[in-house]
């Protein structure tokens with residue numbers, strides 16, 4: 001309303017005040033008078049859903065100054081101006097009707113910004129020193145001996161360039177140990193993650209390595225028909241000492257529900273792949289493995305994991 005389309009110098013404007021109850025009074029004001037602006041603002045404010053409830057008092061001389069008209073801004077229904085005056089939309093306003101024409105009153109409404117989808121924070125638990133030092137040393141020796149049995153990984157969708165890593169599917173001695181330990185801690189992990197307890201049907205287990213430039217883009221672990229009963233993902237990290245890679249952080253995204261689906265929010269948590277630690281999180285969370293840098297490119301310098309999923313009995 002600050003931008004009245006009027007010409008200068010100031011002209012006389014005949015303003016007919018339309019008041020509640022059908023009363024009307026005509027006054028003459030200068031086109032640059034604060035009163036005119038106030039009257040027009042009062043009428044315009046009533047068209048805005050967030051207009052304040054406070055009222056103003058107008059006191060105006062009418063009938064050739066023989067009378068005084070007092071009225072509350074709440075009772076001003078409209079004004080008729082002669083010659084016509086039209087308001088420009090304010091920069092942040094969007095007309096809800098067509099653009100103004102000289103014969104039309106126009107309503108302006110400030111659009112409400114869309115409410116952002118609520119963010120559901122992702123929780124995870126990381127336990128340090130999960131295996132004994134003796135177990136970890138044996139594991140590293142075992143892996144060294146089995147280098148030639150690692151094969152490239154794939155994804156359930158078969159999408160190229162989604163994942164780059166190697167996997168060892170059979171390592172009975174250590175998979176049995178890991179599954180036993182995971183089963184032991186699962187009830188407590190579920191409690192801490194506030195996931196209702198469930199009967200376990202199976203604990204899956206694989207041994208994976210990420211060497212130089214390897215990664216795993218954003219995915220969840222329970223999004224296909226044959227992975228639907230995965231409730232809890234675990235990832236046990238180990239590497240030779242001293243650590244000879246960098247990067248490879250696990251990023252766990254917070255969630256939001258869009259069209260009834262869980263999708264990744266823009267916010268996330270970062271898990272450092274600490275040697276001899278294990279991380280647990282719900283398998284439906286979106287997560288990714290950031291690219292790993294292994295300057296030596298040596299097999300033994302890779303980022304190693306034993307990871308898998310705790311499945312719920314149906």
Ligand SMILES: O=C(O)CCC(=O)C(=O)O
Pocket residue numbers: 216221235249250287288289305307
């Ligand atoms: O290696 C990790 O940190 C996570 C691996 C992962 O997301 C998976 O194998 O599904």
Ligand SMILES: [Fe+2]
Pocket residue numbers: 219220221233287
């Ligand atoms: Fe995963």
